[in-house]
Amino acid sequence: xxxxxxxxxxxxxxxxxxxxxxxxxxxxxxxxxxxxxxxxxxxxxxxxxxxxxxxxxxxxxxxxxxxxxxxxxxxxxxxxxxxxxxxxxxxxxxxxxxxxxxxxxxxxxxxxxxxxxxxxxxxxxxxxxxxxxxxxxxxxxxxxxxxxxxxxxxxxxxxxxxxxxxxxxxxxxxxxxxxxxxxxxxxxxxxxxxxxxxxxxxxxxxxxxxxxxxxxxxxxxxxxxxxxxxxxxxxxxxxxxxxxxxxx
Numbered sequence: 001x002x003x004x005x006x007x008x009x010x011x012x013x014x015x016x017x018x019x020x021x022x023x024x025x026x027x028x029x030x031x032x033x034x035x036x037x038x039x040x041x042x043x044x045x046x047x048x049x050x051x052x053x054x055x056x057x058x059x060x061x062x063x064x065x066x067x068x069x070x071x072x073x074x075x076x077x078x079x080x081x082x083x084x085x086x087x088x089x090x091x092x093x094x095x096x097x098x099x100x101x102x103x104x105x106x107x108x109x110x111x112x113x114x115x116x117x118x119x120x121x122x123x124x125x126x127x128x129x130x131x132x133x134x135x136x137x138x139x140x141x142x143x144x145x146x147x148x149x150x151x152x153x154x155x156x157x158x159x160x161x162x163x164x165x166x167x168x169x170x171x172x173x174x175x176x177x178x179x180x181x182x183x184x185x186x187x188x189x190x191x192x193x194x195x196x197x198x199x200x201x202x203x204x205x206x207x208x209x210x211x212x213x214x215x216x217x218x219x220x221x222x223x224x225x226x227x228x229x230x231x232x233x234x235x236x237x238x239x240x241x242x243x244x245x246x247x248x
Contacts, residue, residue, distance in 0.1 A: 005188035009113050009181065029117070032109040036099045040091075066094060070234065077238035078245070085241055088128065092121065093234040100180060100226030104219065112229075113181040118173040125237045126169045132244040142247045172236055179229050183222045190215045 013025040043063060070090045074082050078089075096112060103110025111117045133140045144161040145154055190211050197208035 005185045005192065008184060008188060009110070011114070028109045029111055029114065032099070032102065032111050033117075036095060036102055036111070039102075040094055040098055066097075069231075070094075073231075073235055073238055077235060078242045085128075089234055089237060089241075092125070092237060093230055096121065096176070096233055097227060097230035100230060101223070103180065103184065104222060104226065110180055110184055112176055113184055115173060115177045118177040119169070121176075121233070122169040122173040125172070125240065129240050129244045132241065133247075136247060139247065143243070168240060172233065176229050176233050179225055183218075183225050187215065187218055187222060190218060 011027050011029045013027050014031060015026040017024055043059065046059065067090070070093045071086065073093075074086045074089055078085055099110070099112045102108055103113065133143060144158050144165070194208050194211040194215060197204040197211065
């Protein structure tokens with residue numbers, strides 16, 4: 001009998017301690033988040049400690065590719081405040097990518113498969129967006145009412161624009177969460193089928209090669225999804241920030 005494929009998303013305390021209503025337990029989600037951040041900081045520490053080589057190493061090529069790809073997104077999608085928002089978007093993209101890829105390691109934990117984690121990332125983006133919008137003063141109302149709109153259409157467009165704007169962080173968070181959770185669940189199901197067939201013996205022992213091959217293919221696709229979802233989250237963040245800067 002196999003465990004539920006959703007058990008891999010369960011947040012478990014690794015070290016429990018607290019007092020009364022306060023719980024300061026260290027969970028697998030917290031540990032994974034710290035590992036992702038530590039890995040990100042370690043890579044750049046090594047890069048800047050040893051400097052940039054004329055003949056780059058593999059790690060330098062990876063980091064330069066990460067940097068240039070994020071810079072391309074920001075420079076193409078964001079307006080005049082590109083230098084100010086680039087560090088923030090670069091950290092967001094790198095953190096999501098590392099977290100997604102780290103979740104593919106066996107017996108690890110995928111923090112981006114939890115809605116609370118992706119919602120925090122989305123709200124972080126939208127707090128910055130709101131700050132930029134408020135800096136426009138009363139002109140920020142043009143975000144919900146394009147210029148030249150008639151009074152009759154205004155009563156229809158303004159509520160629609162407000163509702164769509166409020167739901168943007170939710171859609172941003174759910175998109176990442178749903179894709180990562182669905183992919184990892186499918187991997188677990190296929191792996192369980194392959195394991196059950198292998199343990200049954202006979203013809204099923206030979207036939208388990210089929211789901212095992214499917215598992216390898218799905219793993220490659222999930223690796224691509226990890227990159228694509230980090231890209232999509234970042235490009236949408238760029239678009240929302242650009243809308244806040246330019247307005248209508």
